[in-house]
Amino acid sequence: MRTDATVRRLLVANRGEIARRVFATCRRLGIETVAVHSDADAGLPFVREADVAVRLPGDAPGDTYLRADLVLDAARRAGADAVHPGYGFLSENAGFARAVLDAGLTWVGPAPASIEAMGSKIEAKKLMQAAGVPVLGDLDPAAVTESDLPVLVKASAGGGGRGMRIVRHLADLADAVSGAQAEARSAFGDGTVFVESYLEHGRHVEVQVVGDGRGGVLVLGERDCSVQRRHQKVVEEAPAPGLPDGVRRTLHDAARSAAQAIDYVGAGTVEFMVAGEKVAFLEMNTRLQVEHPVTEAVFGLDLVELQLDVAEGRDLPEAPAPQGHAIEVRLYAEDPAADYQPQSGRLGSFEVPDVDVEFAALRGPGLRLDSGFGSGDDVGTHYDAMLAKVIAWAPTREQAARRLAGALRRARLHGVRTNRDLLVAVLGHQAFLAGDLSTDFLTEHPEVVRGREADLEPLALAAAVMLAERDRLARRVQRGAPVAWRNVVSQPQRTVLEAPDAGGQQVVVEWYGGRDGYRHATRDDLVVVSASPDLVVLEVAGVRSQTRGQKSPVATAAERELLLDGGLGSARLREVPRFVDPADVLAEGSLLAPMPGTVVGVPVAEGAQVVAGDPVVVLEAMKMQHTIKAPVDGVVTDLVGAGQQVAAGDVLAVVTAAQDSTPESNTPVEETA
Known part of the structure; x- marks a missing residue:
C-alpha cells in the first residue's frame, strides 16, 4: 500500500508519551501536528506540544480515543491530511484504518488487510504455518492430557495479558478456559480462546520489521522482553543477550517471511517464544511497539520517520549494522508489593536526571526519556498506569544496565507509588546481568518485587x-x-x-x-x-x-x-496533626477505596452477613477491576451503589465485625484485568 502523498499535518490518534514521541519526529521533519484529547487529559504535555488540539468530550476510552467517528471528525476540523495511530486504542483496528483511507487521508500504518490477517491469533498461526514460520500447535481442550501440561489458554483477539491463563493441573483447565473467555469477551468483545503448549522458562523475543508493501522487508534485529508482570513487559533490551547464532538467524528469517506473507507496510513486530533452540511464533503486532526505542538506539534509526517515509512512498534504506546495547524500563504508577495495584494522584515531582534525549533516536552513549507526564500532572484512573519509559545505551550490556539503574535511583518521583525500586533491583540482579532471562523472572526472584525500602x-x-x-x-x-x-x-x-x-x-x-x-x-x-x-x-x-x-x-x-x-x-x-477532628475519624471496619474509580459491582446487599474474604465491592480503575473483600466476618452497612464515582480514601462500605472475628487488614483488594 503506497500513497505517494506528502504529509503536511499529522493527527496522532493517541495520547501520552506515544503522542509526544510522534510529535518530536514531526517537529524535526517540519510536519504540523494535531492532538486529540479527552477531558481527563486536557492538561497533559502532549496536548500543549501539538500545533493544534481537538477535544474529545468525556473521559473513558470508549467515549473518546476509541471513537473512530470522533477522531475522523477531529482530523477534518483540524485540517489534518494524515493519521498516525500510535499503539493501543485504534492502532490495530482494520475498520478504523479503512475509514481513514476512505476519508482521503494518509494512513501511517499497514494495510487494513494486513491488520485483519494478524488480528486473530488463531488465523494468524495458520497463516504463519503456511508461510514456513515455526508455530506451536493448538490443542483441543477436551483432549488435553497430563502429558500435555503445562498449557496456555489465550484469547484470540487483543493482548496485554488479558484472557490468558497458565494451566499446570488438568482439573483447572475447564475453569481457566471459561475464565479466559469471560475476560476476553469483556476486554475485546470477542470471547474466542485457544489452548497451546506452554514453554517453561521460555524467553519472549521479538523482531522489528519495516515493510515497503512490495516485498521489501527491513529486519532490524531482535529485542528480549522476557521480564514481565501479568504477561505485560517491564524491561526490554536490544539485542537479545545470549542467543545462539542459529536461533537469531531463525528469528530474523521467520520475521521476514511473516511480513512478506501479508505484504506488510510500515513498522511492525513479530513476537516469538524461545526455549533453548526451540522457536515458536506468538503473534504479529501490526503497529509501532512500546519498546521500539531500544531498536532505535542500537541501529541509530528513527522508526517513526521510517513509518512516514513508507507512507509517503519512499524506498527503505539499507539496514545499518547494530552497535552497542540498549535497555528500556517501563516506569509504572503501581505498587509491586501490593500485587502491582495501579496508583493515581498528582505527581508532586517527576524528574529523571542526566537525560540526554527526549523522544528521538538515541545515538551514542546516553539516557533517553519518553514520558507522558511531568511534575504537577495528574495520573488518572481511566488509562494505562505507565508514566514513562527510560532508555539507556552504552557500548556493553553491563554498562547500559548500570547507567539506567543509576538514573532511576537518582530520579525524583513523588506523589504516587511507582515500580522504580523493582526496576533498580532487576537491573542489578545477578541473574539478570548473567542473561538468565525468562517470562517467569519476577516469579523466580520475588526479592526484586520488594525492591529497596528507604529507612x-x-x-x-x-x-x-x-x-x-x-x-x-x-x-x-x-x-x-x-x-x-x-x-x-x-x-x-x-x-x-x-x-x-x-x-x-x-x-x-x-x-x-x-x-x-x-x-x-x-x-x-x-x-x-x-x-x-x-x-x-x-x-x-x-x-x-x-x-x-x-x-x-x-x-x-x-x-x-x-x-x-x-x-x-x-x-x-x-x-500528623496532634489533634484530629472527630468528624474525620472513620468507623471501625470501614472499607476504603484504594484509588479513584467507578463502582462496577456490588455483590452484597445492605445488611448482608459476610465472612472474611467475601467480595463486597468491585471497583474499576486504570483498565483493571479491583475486588474489595470483607476483612472479617460481620454485617455490611453504609454500602455504595453501583455506578458511583469514588475518590481515593472514600468509604465504600462498613463491615461490623462479629465479636470473635479478628481483622486481617483494613481493605483487602484482589485485582483482575
Whole structure:
C-alpha cells in the first residue's frame, strides 16, 4: 500500500508519551501536528506540544480515543491530511484504518488487510504455518492430557495479558478456559480462546520489521522482553543477550517471511517464544511497539520517520549494522508489593536526571526519556498506569544496565507509588546481568518485587528538622533564637510523620533543639550535622549524606508535607496533626477505596452477613477491576451503589465485625484485568 502523498499535518490518534514521541519526529521533519484529547487529559504535555488540539468530550476510552467517528471528525476540523495511530486504542483496528483511507487521508500504518490477517491469533498461526514460520500447535481442550501440561489458554483477539491463563493441573483447565473467555469477551468483545503448549522458562523475543508493501522487508534485529508482570513487559533490551547464532538467524528469517506473507507496510513486530533452540511464533503486532526505542538506539534509526517515509512512498534504506546495547524500563504508577495495584494522584515531582534525549533516536552513549507526564500532572484512573519509559545505551550490556539503574535511583518521583525500586533491583540482579532471562523472572526472584525500602527514621528526622527551620523563619520576632530552646529541658520534642506513598506508614521522631543545634533523643549514631529549611546533612553511623526537601505541591494548604531526596533515599512525609477532628475519624471496619474509580459491582446487599474474604465491592480503575473483600466476618452497612464515582480514601462500605472475628487488614483488594 503506497500513497505517494506528502504529509503536511499529522493527527496522532493517541495520547501520552506515544503522542509526544510522534510529535518530536514531526517537529524535526517540519510536519504540523494535531492532538486529540479527552477531558481527563486536557492538561497533559502532549496536548500543549501539538500545533493544534481537538477535544474529545468525556473521559473513558470508549467515549473518546476509541471513537473512530470522533477522531475522523477531529482530523477534518483540524485540517489534518494524515493519521498516525500510535499503539493501543485504534492502532490495530482494520475498520478504523479503512475509514481513514476512505476519508482521503494518509494512513501511517499497514494495510487494513494486513491488520485483519494478524488480528486473530488463531488465523494468524495458520497463516504463519503456511508461510514456513515455526508455530506451536493448538490443542483441543477436551483432549488435553497430563502429558500435555503445562498449557496456555489465550484469547484470540487483543493482548496485554488479558484472557490468558497458565494451566499446570488438568482439573483447572475447564475453569481457566471459561475464565479466559469471560475476560476476553469483556476486554475485546470477542470471547474466542485457544489452548497451546506452554514453554517453561521460555524467553519472549521479538523482531522489528519495516515493510515497503512490495516485498521489501527491513529486519532490524531482535529485542528480549522476557521480564514481565501479568504477561505485560517491564524491561526490554536490544539485542537479545545470549542467543545462539542459529536461533537469531531463525528469528530474523521467520520475521521476514511473516511480513512478506501479508505484504506488510510500515513498522511492525513479530513476537516469538524461545526455549533453548526451540522457536515458536506468538503473534504479529501490526503497529509501532512500546519498546521500539531500544531498536532505535542500537541501529541509530528513527522508526517513526521510517513509518512516514513508507507512507509517503519512499524506498527503505539499507539496514545499518547494530552497535552497542540498549535497555528500556517501563516506569509504572503501581505498587509491586501490593500485587502491582495501579496508583493515581498528582505527581508532586517527576524528574529523571542526566537525560540526554527526549523522544528521538538515541545515538551514542546516553539516557533517553519518553514520558507522558511531568511534575504537577495528574495520573488518572481511566488509562494505562505507565508514566514513562527510560532508555539507556552504552557500548556493553553491563554498562547500559548500570547507567539506567543509576538514573532511576537518582530520579525524583513523588506523589504516587511507582515500580522504580523493582526496576533498580532487576537491573542489578545477578541473574539478570548473567542473561538468565525468562517470562517467569519476577516469579523466580520475588526479592526484586520488594525492591529497596528507604529507612524512614533518618528521613523523618530530616523532615522534622526542616519543618522546625521553616517555623523559625516564619516567626515575626526572634528568628535568630534556636528552635525548641528551653532553660530547663524536661522532655524531647515529638513529631509524628506518615508516608502516604508507603501505605501511610507512621514514624515517631523525638528530638532536641537548642544552641548546639539539633539531635535525636535516643540514637547517638544519628547526628544532625547542619540544617536549613530545604537541606539537612545527616551522619548515620559515621556516614555523612545530604537530604534535600521541598514543600509538596500535592498537599493542601493545611497539610505540612515535604518531598525528600538524597543519599538516604526518597520519601514523601506528612506531619500528623496532634489533634484530629472527630468528624474525620472513620468507623471501625470501614472499607476504603484504594484509588479513584467507578463502582462496577456490588455483590452484597445492605445488611448482608459476610465472612472474611467475601467480595463486597468491585471497583474499576486504570483498565483493571479491583475486588474489595470483607476483612472479617460481620454485617455490611453504609454500602455504595453501583455506578458511583469514588475518590481515593472514600468509604465504600462498613463491615461490623462479629465479636470473635479478628481483622486481617483494613481493605483487602484482589485485582483482575
